[in-house]
Amino acid sequence: MSDHIYKHIQLTGSSTESIEDAVRKAIERAGKTVKNMRWFQVVDTRGHIEDARVMHWQVTIEVGFTLDG
Amino acid sequence: MSDHIYKHIQLTGSSTESIEDAVRKAIERAGKTVKNMRWFQVVDTRGHIEDARVMHWQVTIEVGFTLDG
Amino acid sequence: MSDHIYKHIQLTGSSTESIEDAVRKAIERAGKTVKNMRWFQVVDTRGHIEDARVMHWQVTIEVGFTLDG
Amino acid sequence: MSDHIYKHIQLTGSSTESIEDAVRKAIERAGKTVKNMRWFQVVDTRGHIEDARVMHWQVTIEVGFTLDG
Amino acid sequence: MSDHIYKHIQLTGSSTESIEDAVRKAIERAGKTVKNMRWFQVVDTRGHIEDARVMHWQVTIEVGFTLDG
Amino acid sequence: MSDHIYKHIQLTGSSTESIEDAVRKAIERAGKTVKNMRWFQVVDTRGHIEDARVMHWQVTIEVGFTLDG
Amino acid sequence: MSDHIYKHIQLTGSSTESIEDAVRKAIERAGKTVKNMRWFQVVDTRGHIEDARVMHWQVTIEVGFTLDG
Amino acid sequence: MSDHIYKHIQLTGSSTESIEDAVRKAIERAGKTVKNMRWFQVVDTRGHIEDARVMHWQVTIEVGFTLDG
Amino acid sequence: MSDHIYKHIQLTGSSTESIEDAVRKAIERAGKTVKNMRWFQVVDTRGHIEDARVMHWQVTIEVGFTLDG
Amino acid sequence: MSDHIYKHIQLTGSSTESIEDAVRKAIERAGKTVKNMRWFQVVDTRGHIEDARVMHWQVTIEVGFTLDG
Amino acid sequence: MSDHIYKHIQLTGSSTESIEDAVRKAIERAGKTVKNMRWFQVVDTRGHIEDARVMHWQVTIEVGFTLDG
Amino acid sequence: MSDHIYKHIQLTGSSTESIEDAVRKAIERAGKTVKNMRWFQVVDTRGHIEDARVMHWQVTIEVGFTLDG
Numbered sequence: 001m002s003d004h005i006y007k008h009i010q011l012t013g014s015s016t017e018s019i020e021d022a023v024r025k026a027i028e029r030a031g032k033t034v035k036n037m038r039w040f041q042v043v044d045t046r047g048h049i050e051d052a053r054v055m056h057w058q059v060t061i062e063v064g065f066t067l068d069g
Numbered sequence: 070m071s072d073h074i075y076k077h078i079q080l081t082g083s084s085t086e087s088i089e090d091a092v093r094k095a096i097e098r099a100g101k102t103v104k105n106m107r108w109f110q111v112v113d114t115r116g117h118i119e120d121a122r123v124m125h126w127q128v129t130i131e132v133g134f135t136l137d138g
Numbered sequence: 139m140s141d142h143i144y145k146h147i148q149l150t151g152s153s154t155e156s157i158e159d160a161v162r163k164a165i166e167r168a169g170k171t172v173k174n175m176r177w178f179q180v181v182d183t184r185g186h187i188e189d190a191r192v193m194h195w196q197v198t199i200e201v202g203f204t205l206d207g
Numbered sequence: 208m209s210d211h212i213y214k215h216i217q218l219t220g221s222s223t224e225s226i227e228d229a230v231r232k233a234i235e236r237a238g239k240t241v242k243n244m245r246w247f248q249v250v251d252t253r254g255h256i257e258d259a260r261v262m263h264w265q266v267t268i269e270v271g272f273t274l275d276g
Numbered sequence: 277m278s279d280h281i282y283k284h285i286q287l288t289g290s291s292t293e294s295i296e297d298a299v300r301k302a303i304e305r306a307g308k309t310v311k312n313m314r315w316f317q318v319v320d321t322r323g324h325i326e327d328a329r330v331m332h333w334q335v336t337i338e339v340g341f342t343l344d345g
Numbered sequence: 346m347s348d349h350i351y352k353h354i355q356l357t358g359s360s361t362e363s364i365e366d367a368v369r370k371a372i373e374r375a376g377k378t379v380k381n382m383r384w385f386q387v388v389d390t391r392g393h394i395e396d397a398r399v400m401h402w403q404v405t406i407e408v409g410f411t412l413d414g
Numbered sequence: 415m416s417d418h419i420y421k422h423i424q425l426t427g428s429s430t431e432s433i434e435d436a437v438r439k440a441i442e443r444a445g446k447t448v449k450n451m452r453w454f455q456v457v458d459t460r461g462h463i464e465d466a467r468v469m470h471w472q473v474t475i476e477v478g479f480t481l482d483g
Numbered sequence: 484m485s486d487h488i489y490k491h492i493q494l495t496g497s498s499t500e501s502i503e504d505a506v507r508k509a510i511e512r513a514g515k516t517v518k519n520m521r522w523f524q525v526v527d528t529r530g531h532i533e534d535a536r537v538m539h540w541q542v543t544i545e546v547g548f549t550l551d552g
Numbered sequence: 553m554s555d556h557i558y559k560h561i562q563l564t565g566s567s568t569e570s571i572e573d574a575v576r577k578a579i580e581r582a583g584k585t586v587k588n589m590r591w592f593q594v595v596d597t598r599g600h601i602e603d604a605r606v607m608h609w610q611v612t613i614e615v616g617f618t619l620d621g
Numbered sequence: 622m623s624d625h626i627y628k629h630i631q632l633t634g635s636s637t638e639s640i641e642d643a644v645r646k647a648i649e650r651a652g653k654t655v656k657n658m659r660w661f662q663v664v665d666t667r668g669h670i671e672d673a674r675v676m677h678w679q680v681t682i683e684v685g686f687t688l689d690g
Numbered sequence: 691m692s693d694h695i696y697k698h699i700q701l702t703g704s705s706t707e708s709i710e711d712a713v714r715k716a717i718e719r720a721g722k723t724v725k726n727m728r729w730f731q732v733v734d735t736r737g738h739i740e741d742a743r744v745m746h747w748q749v750t751i752e753v754g755f756t757l758d759g
Numbered sequence: 760m761s762d763h764i765y766k767h768i769q770l771t772g773s774s775t776e777s778i779e780d781a782v783r784k785a786i787e788r789a790g791k792t793v794k795n796m797r798w799f800q801v802v803d804t805r806g807h808i809e810d811a812r813v814m815h816w817q818v819t820i821e822v823g824f825t826l827d828g
Contacts (some may be wrong), residue, residue, distance in 0.1 A: 001745060003704045003706075004704060004717055005701065005702065005703055005704065005715065005719040005720075006700075006701065006702040006722075006750075007699065007700070008701070008702070008750070009706075010490070010491035010515045010545075010712055011488065011489065011490055011491070012488065012489040012491070012547065013488055014487060014488065015486075016486070018087075018089050018156075019088065019089065019157065020156050020157060020192075023185070023192060024191075024192055025488065026488055026741055027187060027190055027191070027192060028190055028191070029488040029550055030190070030488075030490075030550075031189075031190025032150070036121060036523065037187040037190060038186065039184060039185065039186055039187060039692035040184065040185050040187060040189055040192075041182070041183070041184045042183040042184070043108070045110070045111040046108060046109065046110045046111070047092070047108065047109050047528075048107065048108055049096060049106040049107055049108060049109060049132070051100075052096055052097055052100025053093070053094055053096070053097070053100070054089075054092060054096060054109075054485060057089070060489075060491070064185070064702065067720075067725075070164065071218055072221045072222075072223070072263060074218065074219065074221065074223060074226070074232065074233055074236040075218065075219040075236075075267075076216065076217070076218055076237075077216075077217035077218070077219070078284075079283070079284035079338075080281065080283055080284070081281065081282035081340065082281055083280060083281065083283070084279075085279070087156075087158050088157065088158065094281065095281055095316065098281040098343055099281075099283075099343070107286065111317045113179070114179070114180040115177060115178065115179045116161070116177065116178050117177055118165055118175045118176055118177060118178060118201070119151070120169075120178070121164070121165055121166055121168070121169025121175060122162070122165070123158075123161060123162055123165060123178075125279060129282075129284070131217075133219065136236055136237070139826075141566045141567075141568075141608060142563065142566060143563065143565055143566065143578055143581040143582075144563065145561065145562070145563055145564075146561075146562035146563070146564070146612070147763065147766065147767075148766070148821075149764065149766055150764065150765040150766075150767070150823065151764055151765070152762045152763060152764065153609040153762075155764070163764065164764055167764040168766075168826075168827055171566075172593065177786035194762060198765075198767070200562075202564065205581055205582070210290045210291075210292070210332060211290060212287065212288065212290065212301065212302055212306075213287065213288035213336075214285065214286070214287055214289070214291055214306075215285075215286035215288070215336070223406055225363075225501075226364065226502065226503065227363050227364060227399075227402070227501050230392070230399060231398070232397060232398055234394055234398070235397055235398070237397070238396075238397025242395060244394040245393065245394055246391060246393055246394060247391065247392050247394060247399075248389070248390070248391045249390040249532070251393070251524070252524070252525040253522060253524045253525070254506070254522065254523050255521065255522055256510060256520040256521055256522060256523060258514075259510055259511055259513070259514025259520060260404065260507075260510070260511070261494065261503075261506060261507055261510060261523075263339040264503070269286075270394070271288065273307055274306070283430050293442070294432075294434050294570075295433065295434065295571065296570050296571060296606075296609070299599070299606060300605075300606055303564065303601060303604055303605070303606060304604055304605070306604070307603075307604025313601040313604060314601055315598060315599065315600055315601060316598065316599050316601060316606075317596070317597070317598045318597040318598070320455070321455070321456040322453060322454065322455045322456070323437070323453065324452065324453055325441055325451040325452055325453060325454060327445075328441055328442055328444070328445025328451060329438075329441070329442070330434075330437060330438055330441060330454075333434070339601070348636075348637070348644065348677060349635060350632065350635065350637045350647055350650040350651075351632065351633040351681075352630065352631070352632055352651075353630075353631035353632070353633070353681070354418065354421065354422075355421070355476075356420065356421055357420040357421075357422070357478065358419055359415075359417045359418060359419065359421065361417070361457070363501075364502065365501050365502065365537075365540070366528070368537060369536075369537055370419065371419055372532060372536070372537060373535055373536070374419040374481055374533055375481075375535070376418075376422075376534075376535025381533040382439035382535060383531065383532055384529060384530065384531055384532060385529065385532060385537075386527070386529045387528040387529070388530070401417060403637065405420075405422070405639055407631075408532070409633065410499050412650055412651075423628065423629075423656055424628070424683075425626065425629070426626065426627040426629070426685065427626055428624045428625060428626065429623070429624075430572075432572050433571065434574065439626065440613060440626055443626040443688055444626075444628075444688075454686035458578070458593070460577070460591060460592065460593045460594070460595040461591065461592050462590065462591055463579060463589045463591060463592060463615070464589055464618070465583075466579055466580055466582070466583025466589060467576070467579070468572075468576055468579060468592075470624060471572070473662065474627075474629070490752070492697065492698075493697070493698035494695065494696065494698070495695065495696040495698070495754065496695055497693045497694060497695065498693075499693075506720075509695055510696065512695040512757055513695075513757075515727055539693060543696075545748075555773045555774075555775070555815060556773060557770065557771065557772055557773065557784065557785055557788040557789075558770065558771035558819075559768065559769070559770055559789075560768075560769035560770070560771070560819070585800075614769075616771065619788055636797055639708075639710050639777075640709065640710065640778065641777050643818070644806070644813060645755055645812075645813055648808060648812070648813060649811055649812070651811070651812075652811025658805065658811060659807065659808055660805060660806065660807055660808060661805065661806050661808060661813075662803070662804070662805045663804040663805070665731070666731070666732040666733045666734025667729060667730065667732070668713070668729065668730050669728065669729055669796040670717060670727040670728055670729060670730060670753070672721075673717055673720070673727060674714075674717070674718070675710075675713060675714055675717060675730075678710070679805075684808070694777075708777075708779050709778065709779065734800070735800070735801040736798060736799065736800045737782070737798065737799050737800070738797065738798055739786060739797055739798060739799060739822070740794040741790075742786055742787055742790025742796060743783075743786070743787070743812070744782060744783055744786060744799075747779070
């Protein structure tokens with residue numbers, strides 16, 4: 001974490017399985033265009049309901065990546 | 070999400086297994102009397118400890134359902 | 139919960155597996171020196187990323203234990 | 208506001224026109240079943256976008272009504 | 277607190293005497309129709325003033341009750 | 346915004362028409378005694394209800410004015 | 415609460431007795447120079463300790479008064 | 484809202500007319516370069532004052548758009 | 553308050569009587585092991601309910617004490 | 622801090638040098654008309670940028686002064 | 691600040707010297723690719739410790755720049 | 760930051776010079792009894808005023824240290 005400059009972005013991932021899986025999918029998708037991601041923080045956990053069952057977990061994260069990596 | 074009117078309620082579910090399971094149990098139980106639930110948001114995640122082990126996960130959620138569904 | 143006096147401490151646990159596992163590890167480790175822990179509340183969920191993959195879940199919890207237990 | 212006991216509910220109204228209109232629709236709809244509503248507070252203002260245009264304003268309000276009115 | 281499912285409601289009580297009395301009145305009044313209330317949390321403390329004197333204490337609480345008690 | 350010193354005040358305006366009109370009325374009334382007001386921020390939007398209709402919009406704003414203008 | 419314009423001020427009162435007494439003293443003192451105070455909201459409750467005993471309760475309140483009363 | 488991945492951005496729009504108009508202008512301008520915007524949330528409402536009159540409404544919104552739309 | 557270094561701890565006290573009494577009990581109990589406590593701040597006020605009556609007030613406070621007193 | 626009654630005001634100071642200098646300038650300017658200021662709390666730290674350089678630090682503080690000093 | 695449309699970004703800068711220097715470095719580095727930055731707001735101030743000494747100040751800022759400048 | 764378990768503590772440091780110096784003094788003093796401190800976060804910045812001049816900067820920080828270092 002030394003002396004880097006970080007930029008932050010916010011992402012929302014979605015999963016039918018779990019909170020952890022929704023986070024992983026958001027990071028994996030972002031990795032196609034964003035390099036040097038280092039950390040994330042969960043800022044919101046939501047979901048969709050149909051017939052009294054959870055259909056999707058939707059997790060919003062803030063992600064930091066180095067501008068100088 | 071078009072032009073519905075939603076009412077919100079708050080529920081706390083409990084599980085010995087996981088955060089996701091506590092959410093599912095709260096929604097399933099509420100479904101016995103509340104129809105047309107559409108979304109939820111996690112607002113608090115707590116738990117009980119005995120002998121340095123987690124005994125219950127207790128997750129509080131806000132749930133929205135349509136008044137006109 | 140009757141008429142006890144509680145003291146609170148904050149801990150951060152870490153896991154490569156899940157949010158629940160990070161909480162369990164923090165409580166288990168604290169249990170070596172702190173007795174009579176009764177409840178916890180999740181206050182922050184973060185993690186580390188390498189090559190667009192989650193390497194560690196880091197979960198910060200507030201824990202209450204009785205001073206008179 | 209004298210010495211009443213109030214109960215609070217949360218509602219989300221929707222409008223294609225304005226924030227004020229979304230609030231009015233939520234209160235009007237709730238009035239079919241809830242009597243003696245006295246005040247509201249706006250707690251969230253959101254909306255839906257299609258083709259870079261606002262399609263719906265969605266405003267969440269907390270409403271207080273007297274239990275003894 | 278074992279494995280119950282809780283529902284939360286918000287109430288505002290009023291008293292000319294004290295904060296504690298306003299809370300007690302809100303809970304007592306709600307008890308006429310709500311069973312199995314278990315805990316409350318104070319979320320707002322306000323009051324009315326006339327001629328530089330406090331006329332009413334108005335305290336808003338969140339109350340949890342079991343759906344399965 | 347250069348190198349001024351600002352003092353902040355809080356005001357609540359009221360209108361039967363709209364949120365914008367309540368803000369304008371608060372600022373206009375304050376202008377009778379406060380000079381050099383430069384900016385405002387909305388901090389609370391509330392209102393009164395009678396017979397399931399909005400009677401007044403009440404908007405609280407923070408206003409900054411220069412002490413050296 | 416009709417269509418008044420309110421100005422808000424923040425005060426901290428102090429008492430060796432109780433939270434309520436600290437609020438009353440702040441309002442009473444402010445009443446010497448401020449007319450038409452209508453409501454207050456508690457925003458902070460603190461105190462001083464000596465020899466493990468509470469010496470003063472210090473309560474900060476926001477007070478609203480009409481500019482046009 | 485199914486299983487998309489969203490990215491969030493923050494924008495501030497400005498209008499001499501109304502809060503709604505400031506939101507619309509921010510979204511319209513962003514639409515020149517950002518595709519697939521789906522929702523927004525108002526996070527701050529401010530404005531500029533000259534001669535005790537509102538000159539501009541400045542509204543900050545968070546906007547979500549799909550990365551996979 | 554001059555140039556001391558303070559350490560903060562969080563405590564929850566309990567009382568069947570009042571909020572003030574719950575604070576006093578927490579500070580009195582902590583005084584058995586912690587010296588030089590100087591101030592506290594109330595951070596949460598909760599309680600337990602049985603048969604629509606408040607059984608315990610539970611108040612959480614943050615306490616500051618000097619490391620160099 | 623004994624048994625005084627405090628009034629709070631909010632100020633924003635500006636400096637080309639540092640955060641501390643912006644605070645000092647706000648307090649010094651306020652001292653021309655406000656007596657008996659005792660403490661401050663930083664509530665916002667902002668600044669202006671030109672050509673990728675910080676031109677002004679703008680720091681907003683809450684200041685408490687005794688009404689009875 | 692007239693009638694521009696702003697976009698916001700979040701950055702974290704690092705310095706061994708001071709909070710101000712960490713902010714300057716973040717803005718300077720962002721200036722290589724972002725034009726027309728106008729203001730910033732400090733949202734988090736952290737740092738790293740080794741052998742009981744501060745090694746780096748890490749300051750997170752929100753920066754606004756005009757889309758139409 | 761790998762897979763450590765952290766414990767957090769809160770400290771307030773004081774300085775007549777600057778915010779940075781108050782943080783350094785708190786960490787230096789804590790270092791006499793706490794080993795393996797790794798990071799801090801500023802949570803409150805306050806100060807004392809006499810004769811319209813800042814006498815002390817008082818900065819409260821949260822500090823994390825490893826339990827297993």
